[in-house]
Amino acid sequence: MANACLQLSGFLVSCLGWLGIVIATATNDWVNMCKYGLNTCKKMDELGAKGPWADCVISTGLYHCVSLTQILDLPAYIQTTRALMITGSILGLPAVGMILMSMPCINLGQEPQSSKNKRTILGGVLILIVALCGMVSTVWFPIGSHQEHGLMSFGFSLYTGWDNNRFYYSKQGGAPPAAPSTNHAKSAHV
Numbered sequence: 001m002a003n004a005c006l007q008l009s010g011f012l013v014s015c016l017g018w019l020g021i022v023i024a025t026a027t028n029d030w031v032n033m034c035k036y037g038l039n040t041c042k043k044m045d046e047l048g049a050k051g052p053w054a055d056c057v058i059s060t061g062l063y064h065c066v067s068l069t070q071i072l073d074l075p076a077y078i079q080t081t082r083a084l085m086i087t088g089s090i091l092g093l094p095a096v097g098m099i100l101m102s103m104p105c106i107n108l109g110q111e112p113q114s115s116k117n118k119r120t121i122l123g124g125v126l127i128l129i130v131a132l133c134g135m136v137s138t139v140w141f142p143i144g145s146h147q148e149h150g151l152m153s154f155g156f157s158l159y160t161g162w163d164n165n166r167f168y169y170s171k172q173g174g175a176p177p178a179a180p181s182t183n184h185a186k187s188a189h190v
Contacts, residue, residue: 018092029155077144088133098123
């Protein structure tokens with residue numbers, strides 16, 4: 001019974017991970033960018049969002065996207081992210097199917113246990129490849145965007161639990177970070 005519960009929970013986690021990769025592949029909110037200083041962007045309520053498929057402008061009542069259609073003109077990190085995420089999305093379906101068919105509650109005729117074990121291993125390897133594709137692309141894309149743009153934070157598609165008011169500065173521009181206060185009694189960071 002414990003083994004069946006462990007396999008069921010592994011199957012559910014695999015399905016959720018694959019579903020997360022499919023959703024992240026389809027959305028365009030991977031990184032949020034600010035062309036001006038952080039205070040200016042907050043006052044204007046205007047941010048840019050970038051994903052593997054489009055560059056968007058987000059403002060009050062406005063969400064306008066421009067598709068990235070010129071494949072050969074795109075930077076390598078966008079092309080790599082697209083390839084890895086599509087590969088992960090496509091490989092996820094047979095992986096989830098193999099894991100589902102190897103569950104102890106499902107029997108395919110008079111199939112021997114050894115063939116079910118081989119299917120389990122193959123499905124697990126495919127899920128690991130899907131996870132690796134997702135991890136590499138979700139790390140590679142923000143690093144590439146960070147090299148191009150001034151002020152940047154992670155978008156909803158990458159890390160939903162992270163604070164979206166946290167911006168990171170690149171070498172190319174943007175407002176420099178404020179100097180830390182030497183008077184700790186008056187500092188808001190204490």
